[in-house]
Amino acid sequence: KGSDKEWDFLWKMYYDSSMDEKQTIASALTCTREPRLLQRFLRYILNNSVILSEQVLKLITKVAATETGHKIVWTFLTENCLILNERHGNQLLYAFIDAAGSFANTDFQIQEGFLNNTLQEQQRRVATERLERAKTANIYRGELITKVTEWLKKNTDN
Numbered sequence: 001k002g003s004d005k006e007w008d009f010l011w012k013m014y015y016d017s018s019m020d021e022k023q024t025i026a027s028a029l030t031c032t033r034e035p036r037l038l039q040r041f042l043r044y045i046l047n048n049s050v051i052l053s054e055q056v057l058k059l060i061t062k063v064a065a066t067e068t069g070h071k072i073v074w075t076f077l078t079e080n081c082l083i084l085n086e087r088h089g090n091q092l093l094y095a096f097i098d099a100a101g102s103f104a105n106t107d108f109q110i111q112e113g114f115l116n117n118t119l120q121e122q123q124r125r126v127a128t129e130r131l132e133r134a135k136t137a138n139i140y141r142g143e144l145i146t147k148v149t150e151w152l153k154k155n156t157d158n
Helices: 004-016 017-027 034-045 053-064 069-079 081-088 090-103 107-114 121-155
Strands: none
Touching: 004 017, 017 053, 034 053, 034 069, 053 069, 053 081, 053 090, 069 081, 069 090, 081 090, 090 121
16 A cells, blocks of 8 residues: 555655666555655656656656546646646646546546646647547446456356
8 A cells, every 4th residue: 555654765765766766666656545645746746856857757647547546646737737738748638638537437527627727729629539538448348347247147156
């Protein structure tokens, strides 16, 4: 799970490590399920002297791909939209949508969570397309899971 003690230990290791080790350790820091630790990590990302700029996209995407992290990342992106967009362009927003799209199952979530006033017209258009693809994939995944579950019920002893 990654408590404060373990996370702080890894954070110290990150500072004391070589460039090659930093990538692995930073990636491990994103694995905690503790919201406050994820929020702290995302705040560190804003400081270019702490987290390497070329790692930001990958690390935010890793946090966003988790059930706990996608909401935290969305808040982080909307609160820091201008600075992040200036540093990383639209790629960060699109990577987030691709990573967290599996959690946006309804039109309401899509409209409430992603298509708000912080997006420009072009960003809204691309975001809508990506979310619609994610929604379609989620529907397909759900249908496939239902078919497999029915087959298992029919073809197993239990």
